Amino acid sequence: MIGIIKYQAGNLASVSNALNRLGAAHFITDDHNELEKADGIIFPGVGHAGAAMDDLRSRDLDVWLKNTTKPVLGICLGMQLLYESSEEGDSNTLGLIPGELKKFDASKAKVPHMGWNQCKPNIDHPLLKGISEKQFLYYVHGYYAPICKNTLASCNYINDFTAVVAKDNFMGVQFHPEKSGQVGSLLLQNFADMVNIKSEINS
Amino acid sequence: MLTKRIIPCLDIKDGRTVKGVNFVGLRDAGDPVELAQRYTAEGADELVFLDITATKEKRKTLVKLVTEIAAHINIPFTVGGGIKTVEEIEAILKAGADKVSLNSAIVRDPDLITRASNAFGSQAIVAAVDAKRVDDHWEVFVKGGSEPTGLDALSWIKKTEMLGAGEILLTSMDRDGTKSGFDLDLLKKVNQQITIPVIASGGAGTIQHCCDAVLIGNADAVLAASIFHFREIEIDDLKAQMANEGIDVRILHRDTEESSI
Numbered sequence: 001m002i003g004i005i006k007y008q009a010g011n012l013a014s015v016s017n018a019l020n021r022l023g024a025a026h027f028i029t030d031d032h033n034e035l036e037k038a039d040g041i042i043f044p045g046v047g048h049a050g051a052a053m054d055d056l057r058s059r060d061l062d063v064w065l066k067n068t069t070k071p072v073l074g075i076c077l078g079m080q081l082l083y084e085s086s087e088e089g090d091s092n093t094l095g096l097i098p099g100e101l102k103k104f105d106a107s108k109a110k111v112p113h114m115g116w117n118q119c120k121p122n123i124d125h126p127l128l129k130g131i132s133e134k135q136f137l138y139y140v141h142g143y144y145a146p147i148c149k150n151t152l153a154s155c156n157y158i159n160d161f162t163a164v165v166a167k168d169n170f171m172g173v174q175f176h177p178e179k180s181g182q183v184g185s186l187l188l189q190n191f192a193d194m195v196n197i198k199s200e201i202n203s
Numbered sequence: 204m205l206t207k208r209i210i211p212c213l214d215i216k217d218g219r220t221v222k223g224v225n226f227v228g229l230r231d232a233g234d235p236v237e238l239a240q241r242y243t244a245e246g247a248d249e250l251v252f253l254d255i256t257a258t259k260e261k262r263k264t265l266v267k268l269v270t271e272i273a274a275h276i277n278i279p280f281t282v283g284g285g286i287k288t289v290e291e292i293e294a295i296l297k298a299g300a301d302k303v304s305l306n307s308a309i310v311r312d313p314d315l316i317t318r319a320s321n322a323f324g325s326q327a328i329v330a331a332v333d334a335k336r337v338d339d340h341w342e343v344f345v346k347g348g349s350e351p352t353g354l355d356a357l358s359w360i361k362k363t364e365m366l367g368a369g370e371i372l373l374t375s376m377d378r379d380g381t382k383s384g385f386d387l388d389l390l391k392k393v394n395q396q397i398t399i400p401v402i403a404s405g406g407a408g409t410i411q412h413c414c415d416a417v418l419i420g421n422a423d424a425v426l427a428a429s430i431f432h433f434r435e436i437e438i439d440d441l442k443a444q445m446a447n448e449g450i451d452v453r454i455l456h457r458d459t460e461e462s463s464i
Binding site: 011013017018046047048110114116135156179180182 | 270
């Protein structure tokens with residue numbers, strides 16, 4: 001069972017629809033007691049980093065996220081909030097993955113980076129099973145995570161940046177798998193498979 | 204690389220897809236959800252739904268339709284047509300649309316762009332501009348192109364960007380429905396002065412027109428209705444030809460992406 005974190009910055013309907021199409025059981029909640037019952041967590045996000053952090057803090061979800069050992073998949077802003085800080089509103093974020101989010105240089109190309117772009121896996125990981133650098137995913141973002149040792153796949157727009165990241169039980173994707181056609185569905189299926197394997201081991 | 208987008212547009216009336224010829228003789232062209240699924244499977248990068256339902260009562264069905272579309276398609280889509288308030292925008296986005304396009308309402312109330320982009324992010328707010336050449340400039344028209352506003356299109360578009368629009372859906376009224384090609388002068392001039400993406404609309408008749416919109420007009424995306432609707436141009440063929448001309452496009456790799464919809 002996947003728990004989708006409900007807060008103001010979520011694209012909840014789209015993520016829920018995508019899981020429905022896969023037949024993946026899930027629920028949506030902002031209550032960390034409920035989230036505790038899930039086997040894996042999807043942490044969506046659209047909007048402003050500072051505002052999203054304020055909203056998480058008001059529901060004590062920041063503390064819960066920092067301490068959970070369940071597999072967590074951050075999407076777009078949800079991925080960005082896993083890092084230490086963001087230039088967006090000079091926000092301190094969750095600090096689960098080292099690094100700071102940077103703003104794209106708008107003098108070089110149109111910002112936000114919006115549309116279909118590729119992601120180049122640089123390491124084998126179950127989340128990226130079956131996904132190659134030829135395929136396209138849908139991105140919408142004005143800030144980016146620089147490449148670091150936790151980067152699983154990179155993308156290029158203006159500069160190279162992290163498209164997929166993982167550290168311990170935390171994973172993040174900069175693109176929107178729920179809006180990325182069949183390739184995005186495959187990534188969500190991979191996450192659901194990882195969650196199911198883990199719940200079988202635990203039970 | 205970031206690819207140029209191909210966007211089929213569906214006109215919706217009372218919950219059905221319709222296709223008009225020069226604003227008259229609207230005819231039923233089917234179930235919007237089915238058509239949206241067809242376009243998605245064929246490789247459309249995004250979809251735009253424009254609601255042309257006249258009465259307020261029937262417009263309530265739009266949110267229901269958006270919910271239905273969002274449940275069935277897995278690519279981004281924009282919904283527009285008669286949207287006037289932040290509350291209406293919220294209802295449509297919560298139902299699963301990724302963006303709304305605003306047209307007449309922002310001419311009357313430009314601050315709506317700012318209120319909406321503050322509430323939902325500028326990436327969700329598309330300023331739709333219907334422009335018509337008048338003497339040596341382009342003028343903005345509203346209400347489905349029936350009412351002149353006196354606004355200069357280039358300055359209005361610049362203003363929508365400053366107010367917080369995340370994208371421009373630029374329709375040339377002179378070319379709309381003519382299949383004689385996009386207004387490349389207009390596209391070029393608009394792209395010179397703004398930094399947000401521009402969707403070219405109005406005039407698509409051939410594959411070459413779509414290539415020119417990108418190569419000469421610098422459009423980020425190309426929108427068309429009838430050429431896709433009546434299968435005059437297949438999205439596959441269009442993308443293959445664009446790729447031949449050196450334009451980066453998203454090609455589906457069907458070995459791993461066989462459609463399940």
